Amino acid sequence: DIQMTQSPSTLAASVGDRVTITCRASQSISIWLAWFQQKPGKAPKLLISKASNLEPGVPSRFSGSGSGTEFTLTISSLQPDDFATYYCQKYNNYSWTFGQGTKVEIK
Amino acid sequence: QLQLRESGSGLVKPSQTLSLTCAVSGGSISSGGYSWSWIRQPPGKGLEWIGYISQGGDTYYNPSLKSRVTISLDRSKNQFSLKVNSVTAADTAVYYCARVRYMVFDHWGQGTLVTVSS
Numbered sequence: 001d002i003q004m005t006q007s008p009s010t011l012a013a014s015v016g017d018r019v020t021i022t023c024r025a026s027q028s029i030s031i032w033l034a035w036f037q038q039k040p041g042k043a044p045k046l047l048i049s050k051a052s053n054l055e056p057g058v059p060s061r062f063s064g065s066g067s068g069t070e071f072t073l074t075i076s077s078l079q080p081d082d083f084a085t086y087y088c089q090k091y092n093n094y095s096w097t098f099g100q101g102t103k104v105e106i107k
Numbered sequence: 108q109l110q111l112r113e114s115g116s117g118l119v120k121p122s123q124t125l126s127l128t129c130a131v132s133g134g135s136i137s138s139g140g141y142s143w144s145w146i147r148q149p150p151g152k153g154l155e156w157i158g159y160i161s162q163g164g165d166t167y168y169n170p171s172l173k174s175r176v177t178i179s180l181d182r183s184k185n186q187f188s189l190k191v192n193s194v195t196a197a198d199t200a201v202y203y204c205a206r207v208r209y210m211v212f213d214h215w216g217q218g219t220l221v222t223v224s225s
Contacts, residue, residue, distance in 0.1 A: 034212070036154075043203055043217055043218050046211065049209075087154055091211060095156075095169075
């Protein structure tokens with residue numbers, strides 16, 4: 001099974017900061033990676049698919065990059081609404097695996 | 108606008124069967140080329156994919172749960188269902204249903220908490 005590892009697990013940042021979250025796959029998944037945002041008590045929200053495709057309605061301050069085994073989610077200028085937990089997820093071969101999550105907290 | 112809503116028993120006794128339904132409104136489960144999936148999240152923990160069902164009824168399950176899980180479609184009611192057999196406390200979680208578009212979970216239900224306890 002392919003394992004997904006996110007780093008860091010927790011990140012403290014201030015409004016306006018540039019934030020980068022890393023996701024590593026235990027073997028190559030090409031570009032079959034999605035990023036989700038989850039707020040307490042809410043369902044996850046899809047932000048990015050195919051490693052770098054921004055979903056309609058998602059602010060352009062979010063961006064994704066990478067391929068193979070290493071991926072990043074970048075928030076160019078952190079806004080108050082962005083404090084949440086972020087998950088990466090691989091999807092290929094009819095198998096889906098999430099990373100353990102990265103909680104973005106207020107510094 | 109597409110909406111997914113989970114429903115079912117919120118409290119299940121150990122060794123019994125957990126049963127949930129996801130009602131889909133604003134779209135048909137039998138058209139559009141979409142598939143459907145279940146995901147769960149234990150309290151305070153991360154997300155775990157449970158299983159997937161295609162529009163044609165083909166199923167794929169998480170290997171760690173495969174022996175206990177069944178997902179099915181009910182086209183007449185525009186809904187799909189999840190059954191998990193022989194539950195234990197480790198199955199206590201918020202259960203989400205989701206639409207799958209090109210293998211991506213693009214729309215989610217609000218989730219429903221299932222507690223396994225005697």
